[in-house]
Amino acid sequence: MTAVARRRNLLRLDPALVRRARRLASQAAEPVVELARTHTTSSVERSVLRLAGLTGADAEGIPWVNRLVDAVRADVGLEHGVAVPVFDALLTGDHVDVSTLAQKAAAGGVHFRVPTGRPADRARRAAKRAVGAGITRIDRNRQTRERMIRRLGDPPKPWIYLIVATGDIHEDIPQAQAAARAGADVIAVIRSTGQSLLDYVPEGATREGFAGTYATQENFRLMRAALDEVSGELGRYVRLTNYASGLCMPEIATLAGLERLDMMLNDCMYGIIFRDINPQRTFIDQRFSRQIHARAGIVINTGEDNYLTTADAVDAAHTVVVSQLLNERFGLEAGLTDAQLGLGHAFEINPAVPQQFRLELAHALLVRELFPEAPLKYMPPTKHMTGNVFFGYLLDAFFNLAGILTDQEILLVGMMTEGIVTPFLSDRDLALENVRYVRDACSGLTQDFVPARDGLVVRRAHEVLAESVDLLEKVAADGLFEAIARGTFGVTRRPADGGRGLDGVAARAEDYYNPATEILEAVAR
Amino acid sequence: MTVTPVTATSMTESQRRHVRAYGDTTGDGMVQLSFTLPVAPGPRAEAAAALFARKMGLDPALVVHAKGIGESFTFFVVYGRSGVVLDLDEVRVEEREYPLLPPKEINLEIRSRLQRRLVVVGATVGTDAHTVGLDAICNVKGFAGEKGLESYREIRVVNLGAQVDADELVRRALAESADAILVSQVVTQRDAHLVHVREVADALDRGWPRERKRPLLVVGGPRFDPASAAELGADRVFGKGTTPRDVASYLVSALGEGAA
Numbered sequence: 001m002t003a004v005a006r007r008r009n010l011l012r013l014d015p016a017l018v019r020r021a022r023r024l025a026s027q028a029a030e031p032v033v034e035l036a037r038t039h040t041t042s043s044v045e046r047s048v049l050r051l052a053g054l055t056g057a058d059a060e061g062i063p064w065v066n067r068l069v070d071a072v073r074a075d076v077g078l079e080h081g082v083a084v085p086v087f088d089a090l091l092t093g094d095h096v097d098v099s100t101l102a103q104k105a106a107a108g109g110v111h112f113r114v115p116t117g118r119p120a121d122r123a124r125r126a127a128k129r130a131v132g133a134g135i136t137r138i139d140r141n142r143q144t145r146e147r148m149i150r151r152l153g154d155p156p157k158p159w160i161y162l163i164v165a166t167g168d169i170h171e172d173i174p175q176a177q178a179a180a181r182a183g184a185d186v187i188a189v190i191r192s193t194g195q196s197l198l199d200y201v202p203e204g205a206t207r208e209g210f211a212g213t214y215a216t217q218e219n220f221r222l223m224r225a226a227l228d229e230v231s232g233e234l235g236r237y238v239r240l241t242n243y244a245s246g247l248c249m250p251e252i253a254t255l256a257g258l259e260r261l262d263m264m265l266n267d268c269m270y271g272i273i274f275r276d277i278n279p280q281r282t283f284i285d286q287r288f289s290r291q292i293h294a295r296a297g298i299v300i301n302t303g304e305d306n307y308l309t310t311a312d313a314v315d316a317a318h319t320v321v322v323s324q325l326l327n328e329r330f331g332l333e334a335g336l337t338d339a340q341l342g343l344g345h346a347f348e349i350n351p352a353v354p355q356q357f358r359l360e361l362a363h364a365l366l367v368r369e370l371f372p373e374a375p376l377k378y379m380p381p382t383k384h385m386t387g388n389v390f391f392g393y394l395l396d397a398f399f400n401l402a403g404i405l406t407d408q409e410i411l412l413v414g415m416m417t418e419g420i421v422t423p424f425l426s427d428r429d430l431a432l433e434n435v436r437y438v439r440d441a442c443s444g445l446t447q448d449f450v451p452a453r454d455g456l457v458v459r460r461a462h463e464v465l466a467e468s469v470d471l472l473e474k475v476a477a478d479g480l481f482e483a484i485a486r487g488t489f490g491v492t493r494r495p496a497d498g499g500r501g502l503d504g505v506a507a508r509a510e511d512y513y514n515p516a517t518e519i520l521e522a523v524a525r
Numbered sequence: 526m527t528v529t530p531v532t533a534t535s536m537t538e539s540q541r542r543h544v545r546a547y548g549d550t551t552g553d554g555m556v557q558l559s560f561t562l563p564v565a566p567g568p569r570a571e572a573a574a575a576l577f578a579r580k581m582g583l584d585p586a587l588v589v590h591a592k593g594i595g596e597s598f599t600f601f602v603v604y605g606r607s608g609v610v611l612d613l614d615e616v617r618v619e620e621r622e623y624p625l626l627p628p629k630e631i632n633l634e635i636r637s638r639l640q641r642r643l644v645v646v647g648a649t650v651g652t653d654a655h656t657v658g659l660d661a662i663c664n665v666k667g668f669a670g671e672k673g674l675e676s677y678r679e680i681r682v683v684n685l686g687a688q689v690d691a692d693e694l695v696r697r698a699l700a701e702s703a704d705a706i707l708v709s710q711v712v713t714q715r716d717a718h719l720v721h722v723r724e725v726a727d728a729l730d731r732g733w734p735r736e737r738k739r740p741l742l743v744v745g746g747p748r749f750d751p752a753s754a755a756e757l758g759a760d761r762v763f764g765k766g767t768t769p770r771d772v773a774s775y776l777v778s779a780l781g782e783g784a785a
C-alpha cells in the first residue's frame with residue numbers, strides 16, 4: 001500500500017523539472033565531493049585506528065586514537081594517512097599491539113616515518129588486515145540486525161521516533177525501555193550540549209551530560225543491549241539512533257557501526273550552520289562517515305528541519321528541498337541506497353498563518369513525491385511551541401495527522417513541553433498516546449486523500465519546486481561553499497575558511513593510504 | 526433557588542483584593558494539576574496521588590486520571606480545591622526601572638550623553654548554540670515588529686554569535702571598548718545558564734583592567750528571572766518576550782546614571 005500511495009503522483013510534478021533539479025544538485029555537489037576525495041581529516045584518520053581496534057583513553061580521558069594520530073602528525077603529517085606510519089612502526093619496532101604503540105608514542109618514545117617500497121607494502125597489508133577486522137565486525141552487526149528483524153518482526157510504518165536525553169545513560173535506559181513499551185519504534189539518544197565541539201569522543205559510561213547524553217562507545221553498547229532486551233519482550237525490533245555530527249562525525253559513525261546502532265543523524269551541512277564547524281572539514285568528514293553508514297546498513301537522518309527554526313518555514317521552504325537534493329546526492333555518492341536516506345523536513349509554519357495546515361500538507365507531500373523511495377523523517381513543530389502546553393498538544397496532533405496523511409515513514413514525536421524544558425517522562429507518554437491515536441484512527445486515510453487538482457496544496461507544492469530549481473541554478477553556478485557563505489541555508493552565513501576544525505584538514509599526498517576507504521569503495525563501485 | 530447576580534460593581538473592596546483560584550464560580554478555589562509518582566500503577570498509586578495533592582493543600586483532591594507509565598511510574602491528573610487566599614496587595618512585580626523611549630529619542634540621548642556611538646558586544650556563551658534570541662535583540666530584523674539594536678544609528682553592535690568562551694567575550698569587549706556586554710543563554714538543564722553567566726562575571730573581574738570603565742553586563746534568555754541580576758553578578762537580566770527597545774531604553778538610562 002505504502003509504495004503504491006507514493007507512486008500515486010497526486011501533485012503531477014513535471015518529471016523533466018524533477019530531473020533538472022537532480023542534475024543541478026549533482027553539479028553543485030561535484031566539486032565538494034572532489035574535495036572530500038582528495039583530502040583527509042584528523043577524525044577520519046582516528047576512525048581508521050578505531051576500526052583497527054584501538055580503544056581506551058589515557059588518564060586525562062583523551063582517547064589513544066587522538067594521542068596516536070597527534071604523534072604521527074607531529075612526525076610526518078596527516079597527508080599520507082596514519083595507517084602506513086602506524087603499522088610500519090608496529091612491524092619494525094617491538095610493540096605488542098597498537099595500544100602499546102599508542103601509549104609509547106604519547107610518551108614521545110616512537111618516531112614515525114613514511115616507508116617506501118617493500119616496508120610500505122607490508123605496512124599497508126598489515127593495516128588492511130587490522131582495519132578489515134573492524135569492518136567485519138560492522139558486517140556481522142548488520143547481519144545480526146537483519147536476523148533479529150526477521151525473527152522479531154519489523155514495526156509497521158510510520159515508525160515512531162522518540163528522543164531520550166537525561167544526560168545520564170543509566171537514567172536514559174529505563175526511560176527508553178518505557179518508551180519502547182509505550183510504542184516507540186526508534187529511540188534517539190540526543191547528545192550533550194557541547195559534544196559537537198569536542199575534538200575527541202569521550203570514553204565509557206557517562207552520567208553528566210547537559211540537555212543530552214554523551215555519545216560514547218560504551219553508552220552505545222549499553223543502550224543497544226537494553227533495547228535488544230525490550231525488542232525480545234515486545235516482539236518487534238526497536239531501533240537505536242544517535243548523532244554523527246560535530247568534529248568527530250566519522251568516529252561517531254564508526255562507533256555506531258561497531259555497536260549496531262540502526263539510524264544516525266547525519267547531515268551534510270548541520271554542523272556548519274548550527275555549530276560553526278568549518279565547511280571543508282564537515283564535507284570531508286561527512287563523506288567518510290556516510291561510507292561507513294552505507295556498509296553498516298544504517299539509515300541516515302538529515303537535518304533540514306533545523307533551517308526552519310532560524311528561517312521562516314514558508315519563505316524558506318525551497319531551501320529545505322534544495323538541501324534534501326544535495327543530501328541525497330552526497331549520500332548516493334558515498335554508497336548509501338535510497339532506502340537509507342531518511343531525508344528530514346518539518347512542520348514549522350507559524351500556526352497563526354492562515355491555512356497553515358494546507359501549506360504544511362503541500363510541503364510534506366512535495367517531499368514525499370520527490371523522494372518516493374526514501375524513508376522520510378518528519379519533524380514536529382518546535383519553534384512555535386510555547387508555554388501553552390494544551391495548544392502545543394493540539395498542534396502536535398495536527399502534525400501527526402499531516403504525517404499520516406502524506407505517508408511519512410519516520411515520525412518524530414512532538415512534545416508539548418518543547419517550548420519549555422526537555423520533556424518529563426509523562427510528557428513523552430502523553431505524546432505517544434497522541435501519535436498512537438492519530439495513527440490508528442487515521443489508518444488508511446492516505447487512500448482517501450486526493451488533493452484537488454488546482455487546489456492550494458497542489459499549487460503551493462509546484463511553487464516550492466520551482467523556487468527550488470531557481471535556487472539550485474544559483475548554487476550550481478556560484479558553488480556550494482559560496483552559497484553557504486551567503487547564508488542560503490538557515491539564514492546563517494558560514495565562510496569556507498571560518499569555523500572550527502579547519503586545522504584538522506590535510507590534502508592527501510600521492511601515496512595517501514586509507515585501508516578503510518579502500519575496502520569500502522571496493523564494494524561501492 | 527434564589528440567584529443573586531454578582532456584578533463587578535457589587536464586589537466589595539475586600540473581594541477584589543482577596544482572591545482564590547477560579548474554576549467556574551467566584552471563590553471555588555479550583556485548580557488543575559498533573560504530575561508523576563515513581564509508584565507502580567494501581568489503587569495504592571491513586572491513593573498516594575490523592576495524599577500528595579492534599580499535602581499540596583488541595584482539599585478535596587479528585588484524582589481524575591491515573592495511568593501507568595511502564596511498571597514503576599504512574600501519571601495523574603488531579604482537580605481540587607486550593608484553600609489559598611491571595612492578598613493582591615502582597616504581589617510584587619519587577620517594575621521597569623527605566624522609561625521606555627522611542628528609537629529616535631534613544632539615539633538623541635546617546636549622542637548628547639556620550640558624544641560617540643554606544644558599543645555593545647553580544648554573544649551566547651559556553652556550549653549553548655542558540656542564536657535566535659540574541660539575533661532578535663541585535664540584528665536589524667529584530668523581534669515582535671521592532672527593529673533590533675543594529676538599526677539604531679547611535680549604537681554599534683558586535684554580535685559574536687554562539688558558543689563563545691567567556692574569556693574570549695571579555696577580550697573582544699575590551700578590544701571594542703564596549704559599553705555593554707550582552708549575554709544570551711537558552712539551555713537551562715542542570716542550571717547551565719546560571720553557570721555560564723557567572724563565568725562571564727568572573728571573566729570580567731579577572732580580565733577587565735581596573736582603570737577602564739567596566740561595561741554593563743546584560744543577560745537575557747527565556748528562562749531567566751529578571752529579579753536575579755544581583756545573584757548572578759549581572760547589571761540587568763531580561764526574560765522571555767524582551768524586545769530590542771526594552772534593551773536600548775535600559776542601556777541609555779543605565780549609562781546616563783554612570784555618566785551623571
Ligand code: B12
Nearest residue numbers: 212309418421654655656657658709713714745746747767
Ligand atoms: C531554534 C531551537 C534550536 C536551534 C537553534 C538554532 C539557532 N541558531 O539558534 C537548534 C536546532 C540548532 C537547536 C539545538 C538544540 N537545542 Co534547541 N531549541 C530551539 C527552539 C525550537 C526555539 C528557540 C528560539 O529560537 N526561540 C525564539 C527566540 C526569539 O526566543 P528566545 O531565545 O527566548 O529569545 C528571547 C528572549 O529570551 C530574550 N533573549 C534571549 N537572549 C537574549 C540576550 C539578551 C542580551 C537579551 C537582552 C535578551 C535575550 O529576547 C528574545 C526575544 O524576546 C527551542 C524550543 C522553543 N520553542 O523555545 C529549543 C530549545 C531551546 N532547545 C533545547 C535544547 C536542549 C537544544 C539542544 C541542546 C538539544 C541537544 N541536546 O542537541 C541543541 C543545542 C545544542 C547546543 N550546543 O546548544 C531546549 C532547551 C531546554 C532547556 N531549557 O534547557 C529547548 C527549550 C527545547 C526543549 N524543550 O527541549 N535548538
